[in-house]
Amino acid sequence: MDLNLHETPEHYTGLPKHHQATHDEKLIIGASSLGTVFEWYDFYLYGLLTAIIAAKFLTGLNATTAYIMALLVFAAGFIVRPFGALVFGRIGDMVGRRYTFIITLLVMGLSTFLVGCLPTYETAGVAAPIMLVTLRMFQGLALGGEYGGAATYVAEHAPEGKRGFYTSWIQITATAGLAMALLIVILVRSPVTGVGEEAFKEWGWRVPYLTSGGFLAVGLWLRLKLHESPVFQKMKAEGTSSKRPLTEAFGEWKNLKIVVIAFFGAIAGQAVVWYTGQLYAMFFLEKMLKVDGITANTLIAVALLLGAPFFLFFGWLSDKIGRKAIIMAGCALATVTLFPVFHSLTSAANPALAKALAQAPVTVTADPAECSSQFDPVGKNPFDTTSCDIVKNALAKAAVNYTNVDTPAGTIASIKVGDATFVAPDPAKVSGDARKAAIAAFTAKVIGAPAVAAVPAKDGKPAVEAKAAVTGELAKVGYPAKADPDQMNKPLVVAILFYLVLLVTMVYGPIAAMLVELFPSRIRYTSMSLPYHIGNGWLGGLLPAIGFAMVASKGDIYYGFWYPVVVAAATLVIGLFFLPETYKRNIDD
Secondary structure, X not given: OOOOOOOOHHHHOOOOOOOOOOHHHHHHHHHHHHHHHHHHHHHHHHHHOHHHHHXXXXXXXXXXXXXXXXXXXXXXXXXXXHHHHHHHHHHHHHOOHHHHHHHHHHHHHHHHHHHOOOOOHHHHOOHHHHHHHHHHHHHHHHHHHHHHHHHHHHHHHOOOOOHHHHHHHHHHHHHHHHHHHHHHHHHHHOOOOXXXXXXXXXXXXXXXXXXXXXXXXXXXXXXXXXXXXXXXXXXXXXXXXXXXXXXXHHOOHHHHHHHHHHHHHHHHHHHHHHHHHHHHHHHHHHHHOOOXXXXXXXXXXXXXXXXXXXXXXXXXHHHHHOHHHHHHHHHHHHHHHHHHHHHHHHHHHOHHHHHHHHHOOEEEEEOHHHOOOOOOOOOOOOOOOOHHHHHHHHHHHOOOOOEEEEOOOOOOOEEEEOOEEEEOOOOOOOOXXXXXXXXXXXXXXXXXXXXXXXXXXXXXXXXXXXXXXXXXXXXXOOOOOOOOOOOOOHHHHHHHHHHHHHHHHHHHOOHHHHHHHHOXXXXXXXXXXXXXXXXXXXXXXXXXXXXHHHHHHHOOOOHHHHHHHHHHHHHHHHHHHHOOOOOOOOOOO
């Protein structure tokens, strides 16, 4: 039977609400999942290109702030996801799942394509990042309406006893979209198959965005072939669909209580484990462990491809033993293993850095009252008015791990690298160009300085004298400027990243089925979408920015992992006591 929105509800009065999925419907579910892959591809491109986006759209800020601000722009798409859930969830519960699919894909695809057309800060000034943030927010709105509808649509087509397995195909789309984005970025930036690294940083980064125009066309063609869910058609025929889905979902305590339990007892932990295991791990490789972008992308892509089948495995397993046990096990493992896992990742990906951290630790001795967070979103802090800021800004630029030792007020800050100690310039005693020169000399002693070519005087500009490269103390005691691919234990790196993806599959594979089963069909789209996107949009999406801000403030490259560990632990406790098991529930009501 062709279930089409254009047909009248009277055609479905004899249709059972929940029926065995036919072969054709399985193909339709696969097509809808592929459309979701394209949406995730669009959304995660930005995450893969954060460092380049920072250089192109956020010039004028110090390097640490520019990177954190780039992550916040990335997070802007996550922040608005709950609002997309409200808007499109209401449409999905009142008008239909299929109609909503078409709108969300169109908004996502066009927004992504336009990012590839944006002028940079150099040509458009502050208008460039404003336009970028605006398009990221449209992407977030679209994705906020996508997930709940996709999960609801697939679950309402699935046979009894197979909802976990069927909806795990939707769960795999996020990783598949990220993997597809990784592969395309790798191909484009590779000198063999694409434009090469230098050209990629200059203009080639636009190619993956512009490619999304083709994916949009394919995705729309697939979405237009979708049929409406039989459960929704039956509700429309009986006149039992909700006229006030937002009020029913969040204005009545009976349902709101379930929303709260689902959020704190499952979604919060799932969100931080997901974004730590896939996105934060990639940022950590590039920013903290100094692995070059194409290598980091390739290693993550391999781990994702190896781990992806386990979304289906844990979805299938949740149909046999339940959803709750698997999700709680994933949160428990994350709580106890994230710190040792990322320490092991450092040793495997950059053994020279791990050795230097152990043999020549860096210590900052300073008056804590003088120290700022090294985060300057408006670009107004020169980090040169206190000796502590001078010291920490130098280390932040080099992404160096250090410990803090507090001293009495008035003490001039210093850095100890191994056995050598370097006292910062006293800003109170020098000013203007003399202060800049003193800071530059101090920074060169500690982290080094590149060679400067001579530039003759021209057009009223003074001549620049040639300067030889300076090897800083950090390099002398073994701190590498970048990870050495020849020293990297790539099989072990992939194994560690695979373990992180495995945790993701445990918490993420069964959760769509659980959320569908928690809520009644008349307000299911709205009820599950909002808590899911608050958790994944806010707790998860903000994780990279918050994590790196914590690192910049503390100086410990592992400090940001306290965020996901604490949230996962809290979810474990709340979920064990309050989250119900759902895998045997009837979802037709």
